[in-house]
Amino acid sequence: MSEKPRSEVVDWIDALLSWFSKHGRKFPWRETRDWYRVLVAEFMLIRTRSEVVEKVYREFLERFPTPEHLCRADLRDVEAFFKRLGLVQRSYRLHSTVCHILHEYGGVMPCSFDELSKLPGVGRYVAHVLLTRVCGEAVPFVDTNVIRVLRRFLGDEHLDTESAERWLLNTVPKHVLEQVNTALLDLAALVCKPRRAMCTVCPLASWCRTSASRPS
Ligand code: SF4
Missing domain, CATH: 1.10.1670.10 (Helix-hairpin-Helix base-excision DNA repair enzymes (C-terminal))
Known part of the structure; x- marks a missing residue:
């Protein structure tokens, strides 16, 4: 190189x-350091154009404004949003990851690559985005x-x-x-x-x- x-x-x-x-x-997920909002965006953005995600993302956060709202939700309601993006499997992983952070980490996202990588649907790229945007690390x-x-x-x-x-x-x-x-x-x-x-x-x-x- x-x-x-x-x-x-x-x-x-x-x-x-x-x-x-x-x-x-300019996208709404670039204006926040909130782990939940960044995570939702990254799960929607995989293989989908940002411009397409934006509308679904806004509506999703109106319907599930906090991790608690999402974790309590009926999975079919969560799935409906991801279906619009052709990413149904992602809805289950997001739900599971958000509930895991709520229950295992007391609602505080861990700022550790190893811990993040264990979460369902969080690969290297998403972990690095979270470390950067949420934890303020230079990754x-x-x-x-x-x-x-x-x-x-x-x-x-x-x-x-x-x-x-x-x-x-x-x-x-x-x-x-x-x-x-x-x-x-x-x-x-x-x-x-x-x-x-x-x-x-x-x-x-x-x-x-x-x-x-x-x-x-
Ligand atoms: S558009 Fe791509 S290939 Fe062309 S100058 Fe820019 S970086 Fe290089």
Whole structure:
């Protein structure tokens, strides 16, 4: 994996964050540090576009505003929301995880990767999002979209999740890691798309190893 010189690092981060401040997407789950709200969002977002999730998410939280409401709910009511997203199995896992946190942890989400990973439906990515957004830790959260952007950016088509996480940890200052990571998610959705990389409008083009518009 290619390392970037220090000055380049600062430049691309500045460019990305400046783009993000103008074009970054606003979603309700990005405005909260509440574990329940972040968890509900992440369970809905797996393999589903954020714009599609937003309406269901708002309605879900009106119907089940707290972990206690959800844990007491009839599973068929919970399932109905996830059915709209084509993620029925996720509704059972969410219900089970929320009840587990209520009963085993007294309603306080554990800030430990090992503990989080034991919860039903919580994989590496969701655990890292929770550690970042809820616990305030500087942990990279890398999904297939972030991987795609970083593979193109670094010109490394074999980059895997753990290498990408390591690269982000070693390259991005901790105090902006969450912002950079979130900006990469938005860049993946809006600019560096799976079938169409819009390099001419990309803030990373000057540093990207595969950009057609990179200066020679
Ligand atoms: S310059 Fe192009 S390939 Fe590189 S990150 Fe931006 S959109 Fe993706």
